Amino acid sequence: MILFWLILIPFLGGMLCWHSERWGEQAPRWIALATMLFVLAVSVVLWAGGDFSAYGTGERPWLLEWRVPWIPRFGIEIHLALDGLSLILIALTGFLGALAVLCSWKEIVERVGFFHLNLLFVLGGVVGVFLALDLLLFFLFWEVMLVPMYFLIALWGHSGSPGQTRIRAATRFFIYTQASGLLMLVAILALVFVHYTSSGEITFSYDALLNADVPDNLSFWIMLGFFIAFAVKLPVVPFHGWLPDAHAQAPTAGSVDLAGILLKTAAYGMLRFAIPLFPEQSQAFAPVAMALGVVGIIYGAVLACGQQDIKRLIAYASISHMGFVLIAVYSGSELAIQGAIVLMVAHAFSSAALFILSGQLFERIHTRDMRRMGGLWGRIPVLPGVTLFFLAASLGMPATANFLGEFMVLFGTFRSAPVVVVIASAGLVLGAIYSLLMMQRVHFGREQQPGLLAGPDVREYGMMLALIGLTLAVGLNPQPLLDTTASMVRPVADLFMAGPVRAGGMN
């Protein structure tokens, strides 16, 4: 039942935010903050009290589980379940959700209630995605988070851009993700009906469909349907068209959520659904997926080097980082998958921090164009140093969580696909180039204008210190995180090992 409340509370909080607008401008902000902190607190309590070594075996597959029938006509249930990975990601959602509320404290000044309604609905949908086990329920939450995200971009998008482009970016985001979502729906339905014809039982249950007997020619297409849906969201390179625009036009909170959490739903979907449901097909497909990952790493990094807009730069850098995640997910190595999870968490922290920083910069100098910056190191106290820290994290400096994640991914993948690793490593070099380029162009160099700008206030300090602390904590002591997810990762990695085809057609 507590799982159900985890999903419901953001939605209820969102409704409350909308109505609290009449109690004053600040009311929605405090309510939204309290809601997200509550989600965070619940997940931390669950984490502190959970025993992560015992579950994952036959008798107790989930840490927590809740199921009630929803639409018996089609065997659809409200089936929620929690394991280490979903717990980590939900905690991340709560944390970044709170940050998103905090970072829009001064940025969003109009339609505050409605803004927080949308923000909390996105987060509620994301929590639902991380918990849903019934395939239709999963699809439902997958789609539910799109509409409020669309509103966030379309209505509170950046005023710096000409009016029409933010709507175009929002529409493009929505159409990309909805189109791929529909493909996933077709794939889900195909899977369900194939299972129905072979077993006579119509069900959307994850457990039942795991053992579905799908004819070979069809199963590849179904797997592809799932893969494309997740690939669009991750994003994998040929499907990434929506991401830079969406990030560039979104308000800071929207970018934080997009980069920090929404992209992670895709990797989660691959680990939870695409690979376990179709292990053999995924394994056969792995070389292609890894190749796409490598292309993404290089492509994202090269394009990031050429950007003028800070947020676009960070967006392309995200594409590059997600390429590592994709490689790891399809590597079939436990170490690499663990690394992917660490990298997801690390990327959530660092990209959220960079987006928040660029939002703070925008509040001070009213531009995101790097050609109009320069020399800010001397003009703003503290913030440039913080930026340097997160850029260093983003380029994979040891002691940060990002380093650990990338290292584990490359190390774990090397055995099955050395060529991929060699090429991907080049991405690290490019990563250093674009990160330092950004630092150089924004904070060093000639001052464009004289005059001191305001330093961070308590709120901004708090957000940054929390993010720095977490990045270092995960980087220096990742063991608790690894222990939490180990029992979820091992079976996924084993699926590849057990298959007849060895992964790594790349070498």
Place this chain on the structure above:
Amino acid sequence: MLTLIDLVGLLPLLIVASTAVLVMLGVAWRRHHGGTAAVTVSGLALALASLPLASAAPSSPPLMIFDGLALMGSALVLVSGLFIAVMSHGYLAGYRGPREEFYLLLLCAVTGALGLVASNHLATLFISLELLSMPLYGMVAYSFRTERSLEAGIKYLILSAAATAFLLFGMALIYARTGHLELTALAAGVAGSPDPWILGGAALLLVGLGFKLSIIPFHQWTPDVYQGGLAPATTVVATVSKLAVFLVLLRLVLVAPVFGSGWLLGLISLLALLSMFGGNLLALFQPDLKRLLGYSSIAHMGYLLVAVIVGGPLALETTGVYLFTYIVATMGAFGVIMHVSGTGSGEDASGLHHYRGLFWHSPWLAALLTLSMLSLAGIPLTAGFFGKFYIIALGVEGSRWWLVGGIVIGSVIGLFYYLRVIVTLYLREPGMQQAVADAGRGRVEKLALLIVAVSILLLGIYPVPFIDWVAGLAWAARLL
């Protein structure tokens, strides 16, 4: 011969028909807008209330059939009729011409639709279809002093007459070969090898019905009629007329094996794909909300045709669910249009610019329109999602991958314009404030809109009772 039991089965039809007579006499005696509306609404509500009684009676009047399909159709027709009658009252309040006749026409159209969904004989089919269409000409051209309305009415009249001619010709051809007009006998008559005459007749029937459904290429009237007609009249065209005609088409296809023949199904598939793509593409850059809804209805009828093509009991269930979700969403959208438009000028507020920033002065109307658009787009947590779910499930179950692909691509194109409408509602443009006629609208209309909004949400979140009801009716349909 008609027996007493048969009369019980006919009760909804009789109630609506006698309400029409009552309204006519009332208008002749004394004009009173509120009273006429009240009589109409209570007549329709009474008919709706009598449905359980009628369906319980084992009646089998000649020429008609009261099976699950008919019951489902009657319920849908009455619900939409009721909504339109309620909304018309507020809409027509500012109309300067005679107002009471509108309800008379509405009741006649509903009577026709009730007969159509229950017809089991080509004669009843034809008469009911005409009884449904004739009042519609009048309703569409009701505000005949405005050019658009008159144009729309005449266009509808002429094209409709042409379609009727096709329909009659098709019936004649089939009758000439089989010697039967009753559907079951006719089905037995054509069961053998279908000869070209029968196939031709079936194709002509399809043309006639396809016109009413505005399936491409018989769709040319749709945008003009949607735009020009009075909003309540357009709502009748969009809901009552389409659903009744669709159900009768489904009955024909399921009963008569001739429609199962390869090339005819191929033809319907082609029309379905054309409608999905064409409707959505034509709606893309439409600046007029009513025209946009017209094009979107073309696309939705295209999706629905998948049910006709696949067939089987699941198809019946799909049709019921999809039609209802489609109708609820359409009622929501047109309800907002009716509420926002004042008829003082004779022109509806149908341009999208009228709705710019609607959210900031009437948030509830904007929320309803948003819900309707999301539902039409098939987004989860709204009614439309389950409609889409059913249609895609049906396509997948029947392995009609081309059609499934069409639905997916069509929905994606559709998103573009639904989103365009939605975002317009939330844009704040100072100086573009459009005065919205909000005063003087009664509580009943607001209640009706609220019910629509709640049912869109409820069907999206917990559709189980509704699905069970439709599934029960679909399995009880006597035509399989």
